Amino acid sequence: MSMTSAILQEFEHEAATTRRVLERVPSDKLAWKPHQKSMSLGVLALHVAGVPGVCSGWAAEDITNFKGNPSPMPASTEEILAAHDNGVKSTKEALGKLGDEGLKGMWSAKAGDTTLMTMPKATLVRSIVMNHWIHHRGQLSVYLRLLDVPVPPIYGPSADENPFAARS
Numbered sequence: 288m289s290m291t292s293a294i295l296q297e298f299e300h301e302a303a304t305t306r307r308v309l310e311r312v313p314s315d316k317l318a319w320k321p322h323q324k325s326m327s328l329g330v331l332a333l334h335v336a337g338v339p340g341v342c343s344g345w346a347a348e349d350i351t352n353f354k355g356n357p358s359p360m361p362a363s364t365e366e367i368l369a370a371h372d373n374g375v376k377s378t379k380e381a382l383g384k385l386g387d388e389g390l391k392g393m394w395s396a397k398a399g400d401t402t403l404m405t406m407p408k409a410t411l412v413r414s415i416v417m418n419h420w421i422h423h424r425g426q427l428s429v430y431l432r433l434l435d436v437p438v439p440p441i442y443g444p445s446a447d448e449n450p451f452a453a454r455s
Contacts, residue, residue, distance in 0.1 A: 290387045294412060295379060298339070301417065302375045305424050307439040309336060309371055311431055314364045321433055326358070328430050333361045333370060335427050338420040340374025343381040346408045346416070350395045353403070378416065 309332055317329030326334065345351040361367050390409040395402055406414070428438050428445075437447035444450075 336371035343378040
């Protein structure tokens, strides 16, 4: 199996899990924040929805220039789910076009004239498209827990859906 095929298989599994988490985001709580320094629920959910599509697009470039644009606030859970679905589609397309040979190329992130990081495109895909995305999905699941929204299974049953979990 090619490296790209293996990454895409893992990506599809994680995308389905991520969609289950995003489906639980309540539209009436999008402005909620657990702390003044935290992202709002809506901004975080839209970030989770958009990370794969945006970041896999970076892999198609050799250099990405970051501009520091503020994160948008979604209007609804439906908007978040649409962003996720579009991101999944564009990620599959981008990785399919890149292929194993493309993953061997180098990528750099810049802010103006300053180089922030340089890495192989395969590392970009693993560390940012996948790991960064999964990290924020975990953060989102904590937000849901704090809002008393049942957390879906992620890597096994959650306390909300496990018949053997302790109940209070």
